[in-house]
Amino acid sequence: xxxxxxxxxxxxxxxxxxxxxxxxxxxxxxxxxxxxxxxxxxxxxxxxxxxxxxxxxxxxxxxxxxxxxxxxxxxxxxxxxxxxxxxxxxxxxxxxxxxxxxxxxxxxxxxxxxxxxxxxxxxxxxxxxxxxxxxxxxxxxxxxxxxxxxxxxxxxxxxxxxxxxxxxxxxxxxxxxxxxxxxxxxxxxxxxxxxxxxxxxxxxxxxxxxxxxxxxxxxxxxxxxxxxxxxxxxxxxxxxxxxxxxxxxxxxxxxxxxxxxxxxxxxxxxxxxxxxxxxxxxxxxxxxxxxxxxxxxxxxxxxxxxxxxxxxxxxxxxxxxxxxxxxxxxxxxxxxxxxxxxxxxxxxxxxxxxxxxxx
Amino acid sequence: xxxxxxxxxxxxxxxxxxxxxxxxxxxxxxxxxxxxxxxxxxxxxxxxxxxxxxxxxxxxxxxxxxxxxxxxxxxxxxxxxxxxxxxxxxxxxxxxxxxxxxxxxxxxxxxxxxxxxxxxxxxxxxxxxxxxxxxxxxxxxxxxxxxxxxxxxxxxxxxxxxxxxxxxxxxxxxxxxxxxxxxxxxxxxxxxxxxxxxxxxxxxxxxxxxxxxxxxxxxxxxxxxxxxxxxxxxxxxxxxxxxxxxxxxxxxxxxxxxxxxxxxxxxxxxxxxxxxxxxxxxxxxxxxxxxxxxxxxxxxxxxxxxxxxxxxxxxxxxxxxxxxxxxxxxxxxxxxxxxxxxxxxxxxxxxxxxxxxxx
Numbered sequence: 001x002x003x004x005x006x007x008x009x010x011x012x013x014x015x016x017x018x019x020x021x022x023x024x025x026x027x028x029x030x031x032x033x034x035x036x037x038x039x040x041x042x043x044x045x046x047x048x049x050x051x052x053x054x055x056x057x058x059x060x061x062x063x064x065x066x067x068x069x070x071x072x073x074x075x076x077x078x079x080x081x082x083x084x085x086x087x088x089x090x091x092x093x094x095x096x097x098x099x100x101x102x103x104x105x106x107x108x109x110x111x112x113x114x115x116x117x118x119x120x121x122x123x124x125x126x127x128x129x130x131x132x133x134x135x136x137x138x139x140x141x142x143x144x145x146x147x148x149x150x151x152x153x154x155x156x157x158x159x160x161x162x163x164x165x166x167x168x169x170x171x172x173x174x175x176x177x178x179x180x181x182x183x184x185x186x187x188x189x190x191x192x193x194x195x196x197x198x199x200x201x202x203x204x205x206x207x208x209x210x211x212x213x214x215x216x217x218x219x220x221x222x223x224x225x226x227x228x229x230x231x232x233x234x235x236x237x238x239x240x241x242x243x244x245x246x247x248x249x250x251x252x253x254x255x256x257x258x259x260x261x262x263x264x265x266x267x268x269x270x271x272x273x274x275x276x277x278x279x280x281x282x283x284x285x286x287x288x289x290x291x292x293x294x295x296x297x298x299x300x301x302x303x304x305x306x307x308x309x310x311x312x313x314x315x316x317x318x319x320x321x322x323x324x325x326x327x328x329x330x331x332x333x334x335x336x337x338x339x340x341x342x343x344x345x346x347x348x349x350x351x352x353x354x355x356x357x358x359x
Numbered sequence: 360x361x362x363x364x365x366x367x368x369x370x371x372x373x374x375x376x377x378x379x380x381x382x383x384x385x386x387x388x389x390x391x392x393x394x395x396x397x398x399x400x401x402x403x404x405x406x407x408x409x410x411x412x413x414x415x416x417x418x419x420x421x422x423x424x425x426x427x428x429x430x431x432x433x434x435x436x437x438x439x440x441x442x443x444x445x446x447x448x449x450x451x452x453x454x455x456x457x458x459x460x461x462x463x464x465x466x467x468x469x470x471x472x473x474x475x476x477x478x479x480x481x482x483x484x485x486x487x488x489x490x491x492x493x494x495x496x497x498x499x500x501x502x503x504x505x506x507x508x509x510x511x512x513x514x515x516x517x518x519x520x521x522x523x524x525x526x527x528x529x530x531x532x533x534x535x536x537x538x539x540x541x542x543x544x545x546x547x548x549x550x551x552x553x554x555x556x557x558x559x560x561x562x563x564x565x566x567x568x569x570x571x572x573x574x575x576x577x578x579x580x581x582x583x584x585x586x587x588x589x590x591x592x593x594x595x596x597x598x599x600x601x602x603x604x605x606x607x608x609x610x611x612x613x614x615x616x617x618x619x620x621x622x623x624x625x626x627x628x629x630x631x632x633x634x635x636x637x638x639x640x641x642x643x644x645x646x647x648x649x650x651x652x653x654x655x656x657x658x659x660x661x662x663x664x665x666x667x668x669x670x671x672x673x674x675x676x677x678x679x680x681x682x683x684x685x686x687x688x689x690x691x692x693x694x695x696x697x698x699x700x701x702x703x704x705x706x707x708x709x710x711x712x713x714x715x716x717x718x
Contacts, residue, residue, distance in 0.1 A: 153655030296512030
């Protein structure tokens with residue numbers, strides 16, 4: 001697989017988004033976040049999205065450069081309307097506001113509406129963690145994304161709403177980012193593309209019968225994703241509902257209200273750790289927790305205990321040194337998108353040379 | 360099974376705690392919360408605890424009447440030291456502070472340290488919901504309670520830390536209260552006492568091998584509880600870690616620090632819904648969500664989709680009308696505790712007559 005440097009991927013993404021009308025500064029924000037996902041091995045939220053986002057711009061789903069408006073503000077809370085700008089741009093602005101408010105009020109809650117695909121949620125909580133804060137983030141999706149059944153039900157009623165949290169740690173922040181469904185839709189696509197069976201307990205067919213065949217999610221009638229937890233799946237379901245309440249209901253929207261497909265609601269909660277204890281001591285305590293967890297002997301079939309997000313930072317160190325592998329199909333699509341937008345070949349050439357250095 | 364009215368159970372509990380040195384007002388708070396648990400069918404957190412708490416008072420674990428001290432306060436945050444008072448007393452005081460702060464700053468975070476067994480966490484989040492607020496609560500336990508393995512490990516490193524959230528709803532608040540482990544220690548005890556096998560996937564033996572035998576948790580060497588999620592158990596584990604960070608690390612304590620056994624740390628986050636949207640609209644939106652979830656056809660083996668906490672409120676309505684059933688063993692233990700404390704028989708007699716009315 002061809003490997004690329006972060007610099008070259010960033011400049012390609014920036015040029016492509018700029019070429020379809022995104023203010024350069026905002027194009028750079030989106031590019032930075034996509035490449036940061038690739039860097040941590042989270043390729044489903046990386047440059048793979050470039051052709052999709054360009055399509056959304058052309059279809060009017062994403063409104064590049066739309067004004068990010070502070071629509072409500074009171075004490076430690078605020079609400080931001082992204083006007084269908086990139087989720088990456090709206091999310092970053094909202095987290096900046098949340099961090100500033102947490103510095104003033106020691107805890108803050110910022111809601112985000114009308115933002116397009118919010119991307120990797122952990123990027124935003126990690127921003128706060130790198131500023132010495134604790135952050136939680138919750139995201140919901142429009143009803144067209146309701147691919148997960150409620151526990152005990154057999155039709156989709158909720159999206160695989162992600163929950164992320166992050167805080168400072170000794171070597172890198174502790175970052176957790178996941179949905180409390182068994183899986184996300186995109187992950188099932190990957191299994192299908194590879195011709196592999198799914199692990200047990202992830203999906204059911206249209207009648208509610210458990211299946212490990214990823215095609216079941218795309219049959220007519222199609223199947224559904226289960227909340228995490230198996231025979232205690234009401235636990236995963238309750239956490240999916242929590243994200244819906246914070247990222248949706250709290251903004252004044254009912255779960256069945258029409259919101260543009262491809263948009264997300266989000267809720268960021270940030271706590272200023274120093275209101276309670278020195279950040280250095282907190283960081284040490286996270287280090288102690290990490291060592292304590294990892295001191296547990298591995299279970300059969302495992303090599304070690306991993307803390308939330310630990311693997312992502314391990315991949316980041318490796319990819320920073322050795323470059324980011326991008327599969328041929330994804331790369332061809334990005335090249336075709338660049339060509340169609342007449343993004344100067346110089347950029348791609350620059351990228352190739354950068355990637356050559358990185359490999 | 361003998362049934363009792365809430366009034367009689369409350370007065371018995373109050374008299375017993377008062378008889379061992381608890382200020383009457385605080386005894387009534389503990390009694391109220393225990394009986395509220397029974398009322399909702401959560402008997403493991405109900406009057407069953409009376410003999411245990413009396414034992415803890417006699418052993419100096421619970422310090423009835425200890426001063427609840429506000430040790431830190433800044434913006435929307437505060438930290439409360441309970442001085443080993445009842446968790447019910449400290450928790451209620453902390454939630455009152457959190458609600459008042461949320462009214463002022465629109466969002467608040469209150470940490471609770473040195474409180475004895477916090478009881479039913481949902482009681483506190485429900486308090487906020489009944490005041491028109493959204494609340495989340497997180498609890499951790501001392502390392503002696505670390506009965507849950509980290510995902511991929513084979514020795515306990517974390518407690519079945521509960522997470523609760525609540526918000527206003529159309530008929531009653533929406534209240535979720537659960538640990539993101541597969542089960543709690545007390546639930547395994549119940550299966551053992553009944554001589555029943557556990558559902559699959561809840562526990563492992565000391566070597567990490569899956570088991571459905573509840574005795575495995577009490578063998579030498581003993582087994583462990585798994586985080587919720589099965590083959591995605593890293594999701595349950597990440598939520599258990601979240602509770603530890605908020606209820607433990609944030610207070611300045613490392614997970615391995617010595618804290619008195621039988622005590623909990625807690626973190627309450629309260630959001631003033633009206634900062635974002637009218638509470639009435641929010642309540643309606645929760646009603647719409649509930650109807651939408653429940654409109655999903657039941658899965659094989661289920662009768663209906665239940666929202667988090669829905670069953671508890673259904674039981675509450677039934678028990679309010681028909682009385683609270685208390686099993687004979689629990690009742691004998693409560694009677695013996697009352698007798699040993701020379702709690703006047705009049706109270707028990709009053710209870711019997713009240714229970715007769717209720718049955």
